[in-house]
Structure formats: structure tokens, C-alpha cells
Amino acid sequence: MRPEKDRQSGKEGESVTLSCKYSTNSDYIVLYWYRQNLNQAPQYLLYKGARSSSSVEHSTSKRFKCTTSRDSTQLTIEALTMSDTAIYYCALRVAQ
Template structure:
């Protein structure tokens, strides 16, 4: 069974810090594709990046020097460097098969 899981609850961080948003998955797919999206209040989700065993693609809006994720055996945590106030949002991790829960964080 394919499944994607994110920890519940918000992550509270301040400007300039690094965020690590966890996402774990189980799959029978030999080359799974995992995606991260950002959704701000009253806006549609924006594609951040896609990771597979053999490729790593970022949206031009979300450059790799700030937004990155490494696909490991069963996880693909999103790292956001040098946090800005505009990074406050809900972040969704999912595979091409299933949409899971989400993780949000905001500035205190």
C-alpha cells in the first residue's frame, strides 16, 4: 500500500532560521515521485519541487539554494533555508498516488 505521512501540527520558527518539514512514505513503486507544494491563505497551492530516485526538479520560483529536499529510502524532508516572513504557509507533501495531511508553520 502506498502512503505518505506528515507530522501533525505547526512548526514555529523565526526569520533567518532553517525549517525542516518532515515527510515519510511507503510505496511499492521502484521509482516514486514525491512533491512539495506551498499554500498561502486564500491562495491556490504552488508547486515547489519534485523528487524521484533519478531526478530533482524545482519550480523557478523556489530556487534550490533556499528550497531543497533529498529523497531518501522512505523520506523526503523539505529544507527551507534563511526563512522569510513570506514563507509562512501550509506545506503539502504527496506522491503521485496519494494526498496526505499537511504541515504548517508561521512566524511568532
């Protein structure tokens, strides 16, 4: 997996969308998003299934929305706050 951009920014109260590209032959995949604030452990935000697993999803906040396509996933963070300043990670798991 790889991010489409190294850095992104937004203004407080607005929304921002982060995107990752991925490549796999599996039709049963789940995509995860995490964030890591300075000097803290990574924090789970959400997961969403893609392809044949598209009905699978969970989010820790209504502010975090995820969309997926055949080769990418997007995380939209709504109503930005300063605490959203972090490093964001996307990850892929092949579901069984």
C-alpha cells in the same frame, strides 16, 4: 503520505526542515512539495525522485532543498521569510 509533525516554526533568516513519511511498493516514485498561503491556490515548490528514480529533480528556488529516503522525504527551506508562513503539502507519484 503523512507529515511527521503537524506544526513547525522557525525564525526569519534561519532554516527549517519539514518531513513526510510514505509507504509504497514501487521503486519508481517522485515526491512533490507544495505550499498554500492564506486565501491562495497551492503553489508548486519542487519534486525529487526516490529509490530507482533518485536522479530526477527540479526546484523553483535555491532556497528549497529536498532529500529522500526509502520511506520519507524532507523539505528544507533556507533563509526563512514571513512569506514562507503557509500550509505545506507533500505528494507522491508512481513514475513509469
